[in-house]
Amino acid sequence: MYAFDFVKPSTLDEALSALAEDEAQAISGGQTLIPTLKQRLAMPSKLVSLTGIAELKGVKTEGNTLTIAGATTHAVVAKEAAEAYPALASLAGRIGDPSVRALGTIGGSLANNDPSACYPAAALASGATIVTNTREIPADDYFQGLFTTALDEGEIVTGVKFPIPEKAHYQKFIQPASRFPLTAVFVAKYSSGVRVAVTGASEDGVFRWSEGEEALGANFSPDAVSGLSVDPDGMMADMHGTAEYRAHLVKVLTARAVAAANG
Amino acid sequence: MPEIEMTVNGKPMSGTVEGRTLLSDFLRDMLGLTGTHIGCDTAQCGACTVHLDGRQVKSCNVFAMDAAGAEVTTIEGMANADGSLGAIQAAFQTHHGLQCGFCTPGMVMAAAGLLKENPAPTEAEIRAHLEGNICRCTGYHNIVKAIQAAAAELGAKPIAAE
Ligand SMILES: Cc1cc2nc3c(=O)[nH]c(=O)nc-3n(C[C@H](O)[C@H](O)[C@H](O)COP(=O)(O)OP(=O)(O)OC[C@H]3O[C@@H](n4cnc5c(N)ncnc54)[C@H](O)[C@@H]3O)c2cc1C
Ligand code: FES
Ligand code: FES
Numbered sequence: 001m002y003a004f005d006f007v008k009p010s011t012l013d014e015a016l017s018a019l020a021e022d023e024a025q026a027i028s029g030g031q032t033l034i035p036t037l038k039q040r041l042a043m044p045s046k047l048v049s050l051t052g053i054a055e056l057k058g059v060k061t062e063g064n065t066l067t068i069a070g071a072t073t074h075a076v077v078a079k080e081a082a083e084a085y086p087a088l089a090s091l092a093g094r095i096g097d098p099s100v101r102a103l104g105t106i107g108g109s110l111a112n113n114d115p116s117a118c119y120p121a122a123a124l125a126s127g128a129t130i131v132t133n134t135r136e137i138p139a140d141d142y143f144q145g146l147f148t149t150a151l152d153e154g155e156i157v158t159g160v161k162f163p164i165p166e167k168a169h170y171q172k173f174i175q176p177a178s179r180f181p182l183t184a185v186f187v188a189k190y191s192s193g194v195r196v197a198v199t200g201a202s203e204d205g206v207f208r209w210s211e212g213e214e215a216l217g218a219n220f221s222p223d224a225v226s227g228l229s230v231d232p233d234g235m236m237a238d239m240h241g242t243a244e245y246r247a248h249l250v251k252v253l254t255a256r257a258v259a260a261a262n263g
Numbered sequence: 264m265p266e267i268e269m270t271v272n273g274k275p276m277s278g279t280v281e282g283r284t285l286l287s288d289f290l291r292d293m294l295g296l297t298g299t300h301i302g303c304d305t306a307q308c309g310a311c312t313v314h315l316d317g318r319q320v321k322s323c324n325v326f327a328m329d330a331a332g333a334e335v336t337t338i339e340g341m342a343n344a345d346g347s348l349g350a351i352q353a354a355f356q357t358h359h360g361l362q363c364g365f366c367t368p369g370m371v372m373a374a375a376g377l378l379k380e381n382p383a384p385t386e387a388e389i390r391a392h393l394e395g396n397i398c399r400c401t402g403y404h405n406i407v408k409a410i411q412a413a414a415a416e417l418g419a420k421p422i423a424a425e
Contacts, residue, residue: 003282030329096394097395102318103318
């Protein structure tokens with residue numbers, strides 16, 4: 001690692017003024033950033049820890065909206081969202097392993113936007129709103145491709161608002177060595193329609209499978225997607241799976257998610 | 264360079280660190296607590312597992328300065344007060360839950376993390392909990408047996424006053 005200063009403010013305001021400095025960078029759970037720093041793929045002059053800021057932690061439900069503060073860990077979401085939004089809690093409880101879940105946070109995951117990360121699928125399928133220190137960004141505008149988001153320099157994810165669906169399920173086909181999804185699908189059914197978001201498949205990162213959404217909107221059953229096919233063009237391909245394999249998984253996992261959501 | 268303090272295995276400790284000093288390096292190099300092993304240094308293997316404010320974490324993936332002021336428990340804190348092996352450690356010995364022993368400190372800390380949350384885990388829950396702890400030797404069966412035995416032993420004992 002290159003050398004840097006480390007500060008751990010206790011309020012959001014202090015964090016934001018520390019982040020205004022040139023080359024300052026936020027660190028939350030560190031579960032992605034520390035490995036990146038070890039590989040010398042980042043060179044911040046200062047890291048600003050978000051883990052000491054009480055206002056950035058917590059899960060609350062108001063009406064039909066579940067709000068998770070930006071620096072809330074996966075372990076806390078797995079526990080505290082279980083009643084209001086079980087599919088989301090289940091996703092959080094399956095990220096990585098217990099040690100990763102104890103530290104890793106929703107804000108860090110969404111800011112990083114790894115093409116195989118779990119939370120982006122939930123945020124997109126739920127039509128969530130990403131709340132930052134300056135504005136509110138709909139998930140449909142937030143994810144902008146591989147490791148790219150709508151966030152500006154120094155902008156912090158302070159929370160995420162999830163509309164609670166009637167039914168939902170997250171199907172994670174795990175890549176056991178990394179414990180990330182090889183491919184995963186989050187299906188959420190609202191009175192306004194069905195949303196299907198796919199991670200670990202496209203070279204452009206998380207995306208909505210609109211053909212699947214339409215079919216499921218008309219008939220929320222696994223059979224609804226059985227006649228569809230997903231185009232492998234633009235899908236990731238690596239030693240763990242070809243583009244065709246991933247395209248196939250999108251359909252299979254969607255059907256399984258619907259079956260599980262219907263109980 | 265900043266000076267940090269933390270409580271390690273119940274004792275106040277301090278040392279001078281850099282921003283980039285990892286908790287694992289602080290424990291091993293500054294405090295001499297070399298029971299915490301570094302296997303991969305990439306957050307994959309779990310050999311460096313410790314408890315940070317009661318939560319199980321990989322100490323190679325935490326900055327020491329983020330742990331300033333915290334309570335840390337390492338494998339050295341798992342023995343009984345008289346120096347004899349604690350219940351989980353003893354179960355690993357009895358049930359041959361180790362061969363080379365490299366992963367063992369992390370396995371014991373992960374087991375302790377599990378039993379704190381779930382005092383009577385099923386075999387499947389034990390295996391799921393060990394997802395982030397890799398053992399090159401044992402094939403895991405005896406580690407699982409050891410944790411089952413430790414759970415039974417600890418469950419049978421009246422809970423001691425904290
Ligand atoms: C072994 C292992 C297995 C894993 N398995 C999975 C998995 O199955 N699924 C999965 O989705 N992820 C997985 N992860 C990644 C994990 O979920 C990370 O916790 C997460 O991606 C990043 O969150 P963090 O809080 O650790 O962020 P950090 O590592 O602290 O930061 C990541 C990036 O986000 C920025 N950032 C952090 N917080 C904010 C914020 N509030 N606002 C704006 N920017 C911010 C940082 O500057 C940095 O660029 C795994 C990680 C490991 C080590
Ligand atoms: S040394 Fe920390 S996880 Fe391997
Ligand atoms: S006993 Fe050798 S790595 Fe587990």
